[in-house]
Amino acid sequence: MNDPFVCARCAAKGPTCCELTPGCEEVCFPVSEYERERIRECAPDLGGFVLQPNTALFIDNLFRLFPDQRRAVKELFPPGGTHYRLAVDERGKCLFLGQHGCLIPQDARPCYCRLFPFWTTEDGRINVLEVATCLAQLENKSPGKLLKALNVSQVTVRNLHETLRRAWGFDPHHD
Ligand code: SF4
Numbered sequence: 164m165n166d167p168f169v170c171a172r173c174a175a176k177g178p179t180c181c182e183l184t185p186g187c188e189e190v191c192f193p194v195s196e197y198e199r200e201r202i203r204e205c206a207p208d209l210g211g212f213v214l215q216p217n218t219a220l221f222i223d224n225l226f227r228l229f230p231d232q233r234r235a236v237k238e239l240f241p242p243g244g245t246h247y248r249l250a251v252d253e254r255g256k257c258l259f260l261g262q263h264g265c266l267i268p269q270d271a272r273p274c275y276c277r278l279f280p281f282w283t284t285e286d287g288r289i290n291v292l293e294v295a296t297c298l299a300q301l302e303n304k305s306p307g308k309l310l311k312a313l314n315v316s317q318v319t320v321r322n323l324h325e326t327l328r329r330a331w332g333f334d335p336h337h338d
């Protein structure tokens with residue numbers, strides 16, 4: 164069942180997907196030049212980005228997200244290189260998070276934010292990135308129910324995932 168207020172209820176309870184655990188910044192998802200440019204056009208004076216080393220933990224996390232793309236991950240995010248991530252405050256909150264939610268217009272937000280909590284496997288199956296504090300996940304145990312609760316279609320998830328792959332530099336049609 165569609166639940167238009169689940170994210171607002173989650174925000175009232177906290178923490179949400181717009182916060183990370185302080186000290187875990189290195190595993191925050193990357194934000195590509197394409198995504199940063201779109202955000203700068205819509206929200207030039209807000210939030211910010213941090214240049215982050217491609218640590219072993221960060222690369223391992225990408226291997227988990229793209230298990231069949233290890234070669235591409237190493238080429239796009241080589242050890243010793245860097246990438247940009249969202250800037251956060253000392254409590255781990257994204258600097259683009261305002262009092263009433265994200266300050267960036269929906270269609271200019273980072274692809275990962277727009278896709279969360281969904282992901283797509285290499286063969287096109289939709290799965291859920293499990294996060295213990297996500298209220299929508301706690302209340303909707305199957306991907307189908309979660310899609311309905313968040314009013315997201317399978318087509319939207321697949322399209323967003325393709326957009327993310329392109330933005331991050333992955334071949335949309337796989338290696
Ligand atoms: S960019 Fe917006 S949606 Fe993404 S983590 Fe920051 S506040 Fe949340």
Ligand code: SF4
Nearest residue numbers: 170173180297298299
């Ligand atoms: S997607 Fe999940 S973690 Fe993010 S605000 Fe909604 S309920 Fe909370």
